[in-house]
Amino acid sequence: MKINGVKGMNDILPAQVGRWQEIERVARDVFALHGYREVRTPVVEPYALYARGVGEATDIVNKEMYVFEDKGEEKLALRPEGTAGTVRAFIEHGAYVEGPQKWFYVGPMFRRERPQKGRYRQFHQLGVEAFGIAEPAIDVEQIAMVAELFRRLSVTASLQVNSVGDAACRPAYLEELRAWLRAHGGALCSDCRERTERNPLRVLDCKVPTCQPVLAEAPGLLERLCDGCRTHFDAVRQGLEDLGVPYRVNPRLVRGLDYYVRTAYEFTSDALGSQSAVVGGGRYDGLVETLGGPPTPGIGFGMGEERLALILEAAGRPVAENRPEVFLISADDVGRREVLRRAAALRRAGIACDLDARGGKLARQFKQAERVGARFAIVLGAAEAASGQAKLKDMATREETPVVLADLAGRLRPAAGA
């Protein structure tokens, strides 16, 4: 009986994993350059963390989360996003006493949705959270950090920013919007009428053609921001302009999680099909308090690693592979012992090398050398062991040059990072 992987949960095979490693390496570098430090939190958290943090009414919590009872003791959930768990850890360990904190995380998230291009049940996010800074400067720095990360990866994505208001101005706006939508319900699609009650901001995003002209007349939040939100938003925009980060204001941009206030932003790419967002972020000034910590402002983003990989793939970027510098080929029984000894010595010197442990015909071993992408090959047997000399063959040019075996390590290039 063949057993297949779980729907929407994918294997990342060796031929592709270089893409993930490259993304993570570049991201770690960029995060570190901006003062972010890594945090690792569990993949499982109490269900209540998400119910309270992300919001009971959100799709993520009420229909997409993997929830289970731990032997009847506690209701747990596989994390559907990274912010809630990070905030939990921030509070639990009293990190707020040490002033502003900038953290990042990398890892799998789980949502039980119907899979499609760029959307999976297990997916990977790189995310950052900055705690304790209410000033718009951190919003700007964080957004610019994403831009720098994309620049280093040669990824083009477009930035949209918005302000979703805060406790001072959003509730009043939502009521005004809801009342307006109810009054115009007759002209709207059934989805919109339903969303009017559940999530009125989403209505503005409706893609049904007949709704668009109606919604164009709807009241806009940006014109109704309170002074604090307006000042903040203006400063974010000014900061982006100062840094030369191109952006577009999208008053329809809404984040799906309840905790967002003020700044909301998204980086999108047209290489992704329908799920076009590769980064989604925003400010969550009330979340730490909601989860039992002291009032602490925060802002962060989540970046979809699969989506980033899709963009790189669509751009035709090759996958970086780790290749051995040299492949040791055995010509006879003496050679079979010799290659193991020489390989051990080379590896101690930091030189990546490989051999065909099956031994066998030279032709087969050369084929294996080619398959693993070795830059050089060297044949070792009784003759080489006796003379201490061998021929180092360049696999690309097929040229052979004599080498003294004792000097072999010096002739080859140490592996990166060795």
Place this chain on the structure above:
RNA sequence: GUGAGUGUAGCUCAAUCGGUAGAGCACUGGACUGUGGAUCCGGGGGUCGUGGGUUCGAACCCCAUCACUCACCCCA
């Protein structure tokens, strides 16, 4: 949760009117007794997604079912 499309070798795909399954790549062996990529010759590999139905006969037609893909919804 809803809709559409697609399921044939490890991968990408053919198979005319319904006549009992093929190619390329990959793998493997040989041509080539100390040398890989090219060329040539050979070999292994199939429950035609699964179950049922129609038919003398089904990869092909019908029904059901499962899986995958894309889209809606929502989002990274």
